[in-house]
Amino acid sequence: MGYRMSLPGLDRVMAALGETYDIYAPTASDRGEAPQIRYGRVESARQIELGGQSADSPKSVVFPPLQTMFRFEGGRFEESAADGRGRILFARPCDVNGILRLDRIFLENGGRREYFYDRLRQKLKIFLIECLEGFEGCFCASVGANQADCYDVALRLGGGDVLAAVKNPDFEPFFRACEPCDFTPGSLRGNAKTVRLPAFDDGDLPGIHALPLWGEAAENCVGCGSCNAVCISCSCFDTTDVLYDEKGLSGERRRAWAGCMQEDFALVAGGGNVRKDAADRMRFKVLHKVHGFHRRFGAGHMCVGCGRCDARCPEDISFSGTVDKLAEALKNES
Amino acid sequence: MNHNIMLPAPYRILGVTKETKAEYTFRVACDVETRHGQFFQLSIPKVGEAPISVSARGEGYLEFTIRKVGRLTDGVFGLAAGDTLFMRGPYGTSWPLDEFRHKDLALIAGGTGLAPLRSTLRHFADHPGEVRSLHLIAGFKDLDSVLFAEDLARFREAFHTIATLDGAAAPGFEAGMVTAHIHKIPFASFEDYNVAVVGPPVMMRFVAQELEDLGVPDEKIWVSFERKMSCAVGKCGHCKIDETYVCLEGPVFNYTKARGLLD
């Protein structure tokens, strides 16, 4: 069903939803030096900030940067307690597609579901923010992530009245007081920025590994991993144990985001590193984002074109530019 | 809710054998079924987890041969019979014993690389009729680094065995890297055969090169890979090479696949 409502009307809907759900949306943040848009808890429509791309991705709602997996005490491991409340996430198509990429890894890969992700994911409801124009630096249409059908409710926000398309019948009661209307969310036709995608076979890989563009792109990379941290589809993690009390041997096993651009990501015992420098790591990341993931899951590219990695890199290294250069280099070769 | 694939379970250590100064074998009470070449995530609360191959299995127990190199492996070295070791597994692919049976077989191991092959070697020593012939080349750094002395004595009787030391020869041991001895395997006289190789990455690369020079086709070669692993269940991403997850599709690979795995 479709509905029309004023902004205060949406506030009333959100207030009612807030009784059962925690609502996460892009919102103004004064963390950091300059004002930013970041994902956070909101209670009213006015707190939702739509004037730009959020600096961070919303993946922390289902995959927190730091998460206690187990507590151990007296020689026993016990699962950490689950947060009982449901979560509603206001997200644009790129990020909704990004969450579907995370689902592939955490819920499908290896044929087994990962418990801690699953636990949060099952409580997640998606409120799609219709996105018809995108922002500077994003390129979702180039990677086919400009459309998202997997949502509970879709909303047109930001221009006077709010329109809603309710797909999940569980949410109908919340909108019953609103005026019915026809609404289906549209999708962006093309971004200001386009990125060409490379096409190649496995047999081309040795030649691709030898291209100079990896070294050129990664020359100034400091291995901070910010590009991985902001990426909605980066799902890698490390686990660490933290001790509270040596005598009782009590503590917890946590997991934290890890990223393939960090130097120690693939370091093995004996000090060997399978990817010896930033160029290797850049090549690994790019090929995974626009080739390997798709090869494995056949479900679109891992990169959903949000452009955050480019915006966040302290050294102005362009991931999207590197993808485009790879496409160019392969075109020249054939 | 589904089963928690990251949850380790407690097992009791039955005994510890000191193989070398830096490599101990831990026998753990465990009757989980495994296939030869698979591994477990071993874990100690407060220290962490690491992937370790099953180096032997028997009635009600599994053995793990561990080289002390870092945090978790240090921690395990502090444990003794009666202590608890946490584990989850088994994980990964295994040596293709069905493919190995009734053919000639060559096993080439460097250092701790002998551990993931030991249960396979024991199996064929127990069932000598199952392979037409078995050639073992086991390389060690020096006499102090020799693993599985008792097994080695038995393997010498059961198989065509060459044990080598990187440096000078010693009684029962030839001198030189394993690569220098591969040409002694009579590949030309084999009708159908397989070769399995485990060791440090550099050793595996040189062995593969030598096998190629000797005309051994890729599809007859099997390798076991070591990569950094945090989860062993296809979730943490550490072990990935392009679209391949070593923890899921490996650690044992046929060389037709392994050759194309470029980190």
Ligand SMILES: Cc1cc2nc3c(=O)[nH]c(=O)nc-3n(C[C@H](O)[C@H](O)[C@H](O)COP(=O)(O)OP(=O)(O)OC[C@H]3O[C@@H](n4cnc5c(N)ncnc54)[C@H](O)[C@@H]3O)c2cc1C
């Ligand atoms: C499928 C598989 C099977 C395996 N089977 C076996 C096996 O049967 N036996 C076996 O022994 N190993 C095996 N390994 C290797 C084993 O998993 C690693 O040796 C182990 O993960 C090391 O864990 P750790 O916590 O002890 O080391 P970590 O503490 O994680 O150390 C990792 C790296 O950091 C280095 N390091 C550690 N501390 C320091 C420091 N203070 N300063 C600088 N560098 C440091 C180490 O040298 C090492 O290179 C296997 C690996 C895989 C993937």
Ligand code: SF4
């Ligand atoms: S790789 Fe960059 S552009 Fe692509 S989804 Fe990740 S952060 Fe966004």
Ligand code: SF4
């Ligand atoms: S954000 Fe930039 S500098 Fe940091 S790891 Fe990524 S590419 Fe390297």
Ligand code: FES
């Ligand atoms: S070890 Fe975590 S994905 Fe393979």
